[in-house]
Amino acid sequence: MARRLDYQDHRRELDANRYVYAVVSRRARGLSIGVNLNPDKACNFDCPYCQVDRTTPGGPSRVEVGDLVAELENLLRRASGDLWSGPPFDTVAPELQRVADVAFAGDGEPTTPAEFPAAARAAREARDRLAPGVPLRLLTNATVLHKDRVRAALAEFDELWCKLDAGTETYFHVVDGTRLPFRRILDNLLLVARERPIVIQSLFLALAGAGPDDVEIAAWVARMREIVDQGGRIDHVQVYTVARAPSDPRCAPLDAARLEAIAAKAREAGLAAAVYA
Ligand code: SF4
DSSP: OOOOOOSEEOGGGGTTOSSEEEEEETTTTEEEEEEESOTTOOOSOOOTTOOOOTTSOOOOSOOOHHHHHHHHHHHHHHHTTGGGGSTTGGGSOGGGOSEEEEEEESSSOTTSSTTHHHHHHHHHHHHHHHOTTSOEEEEEOOTTTTSHHHHHHGGGOSEEEEEOOOSSHHHHHHHHTOOSOHHHHHHHHHHHHTTSOEEEEEEOEEETTBOOOHHHHHHHHHHHHHHHHTTOOEEEEEEEOOSSOOSSTTEEEOOHHHHHHHHHHHHHTTOOEEEOO
């Protein structure tokens, strides 16, 4: 569930870290602190647009939650102290020198590791201690939200940002590189959205020269309407495209006009939707 980087990638500056990284994001208006629970780079999706570099091997699968918390606490403390006075963060515009969020994202689906519940709780406690008021977000592909251990841990997060890149089973399999049933994703989104509002994140792109057609977009809107009509709550929909060239050369961004037209279709169906360029 790799986070899209939309400013400058400062991960290298935190290379000693295994789990926690930092990205300055104009969209988030500050420093996004990322928590990567997939240091092995394992993901149950294989999105062609994924920006995780899987040409180099990942690390061990096991997540050392104590180490993760130490890294998170250290970065949160530094963010309210000396972080901004040294390179490269001293180049960040003064208005962006703030922690905007802590987000479980990283190099795979963060809910799949066995340590997810413990890591979620520990991160929430660290946030409460050192950065109360900073939202704790989960970016997820929704594949395992039905599992009891995952569902229970969702309560640790302030916001759930859930991927929905398609409206049909066929396109879902193509754009997310999986054979998992689309129905499971849709059922999980409804399950969670009935309990609390969710954010839908939808990435649309041109694949081998072709973006999703109007039929696909209509189906995507219909899937979200079904969630709402069955009692689910969608806070808003984020429409975006690939920011940089992914490793798969078939992938290219959609132009701004097409993204706006897609977001407009969601709005016509009564959903709050915006394009995130
Ligand atoms: S869900 Fe897709 S984009 Fe996210 S890490 Fe997995 S393969 Fe990459």
